Amino acid sequence: MNPAANLVLVGPMGAGKTTLGRALAARLGLRLQDVDSAVEQEAGASVTELFAREGEAGFRAREKAMLARLLKGEGVLIATGGGAVLDADNRQAMRARAFVVYLPVDVATQLVRLTGDGSRPLLARPDREQVLHDLATARSPLYREVADLVFDTHGLAADTAANRLVDRLANHWTRQGATA
Ligand SMILES: Nc1ncnc2c1ncn2[C@@H]1O[C@H](COP(=O)(O)OP(=O)(O)O)[C@@H](O)[C@H]1O
Numbered sequence: 001m002n003p004a005a006n007l008v009l010v011g012p013m014g015a016g017k018t019t020l021g022r023a024l025a026a027r028l029g030l031r032l033q034d035v036d037s038a039v040e041q042e043a044g045a046s047v048t049e050l051f052a053r054e055g056e057a058g059f060r061a062r063e064k065a066m067l068a069r070l071l072k073g074e075g076v077l078i079a080t081g082g083g084a085v086l087d088a089d090n091r092q093a094m095r096a097r098a099f100v101v102y103l104p105v106d107v108a109t110q111l112v113r114l115t116g117d118g119s120r121p122l123l124a125r126p127d128r129e130q131v132l133h134d135l136a137t138a139r140s141p142l143y144r145e146v147a148d149l150v151f152d153t154h155g156l157a158a159d160t161a162a163n164r165l166v167d168r169l170a171n172h173w174t175r176q177g178a179t180a
């Protein structure tokens with residue numbers, strides 16, 4: 001059993017972090033915080049606008065500050081963005097303050113799930129498949145490095161995946177600070 005105050009979801013774009021986060025938070029009695037949404041709310045601008053206005057570096061600085069702030073809480077389910085693991089401080093902070101679940105996803109599934117999605121600036125280009133392969137090569141080791149648990153959702157609807165993940169977590173994660 002692995003004690004931690006919070007739960008964090010990591011994984012590539014389209015892995016279902018935001019979607020599963022919603023379903024899981026309700027089931028686990030945790031407060032959901034999606035880092036992208038929190039950054040957008042604080043900035044008063046979308047992720048796409050922030051990338052355009054401040055560059056990826058500007059967005060990453062905001063993402064890092066928000067993640068650090070959210071990890072100070074307890075009983076928080078934090079859905080990260082796919083690039084949050086790039087920063088070593090982020091990875092260390094996640095490991096220190098949360099039980100980390102990696103949701104892997106293959107590129108073919110990402111392409112289907114993200115068809116028509118215009119909200120991810122890194123995919124606003126014609127060679128999406130190549131971009132997703134390159135991101136996977138660079139980031140998969142980082143997801144693995146930070147993860148306490150790897151949970152595969154391929155072939156599962158989001159609600160079913162949430163139910164199974166709740167069962168898996170019961171054997172792996174003790175919520176620190178929770179009253180029995
Ligand atoms: N397990 C799943 N099965 C089918 N579709 C899914 C699943 N998880 C997420 N999706 C869909 O994929 C898209 C991206 O999901 P999202 O939660 O935004 O991913 P992430 O936050 O990891 O980028 C959404 O349209 C969502 O409905």
Ligand SMILES: O=C(O)C1=C[C@@H](OP(=O)(O)O)[C@@H](O)[C@H](O)C1
Nearest residue numbers: 012013014036081082083120121
């Ligand atoms: O992989 C990435 O670098 C990004 C993933 C996005 O979040 P999701 O993983 O929730 O799509 C969002 O943070 C931004 O567009 C950058």
Ligand SMILES: [Mg+2]
Nearest residue numbers: 017018080081
């Ligand atoms: Mg998301």
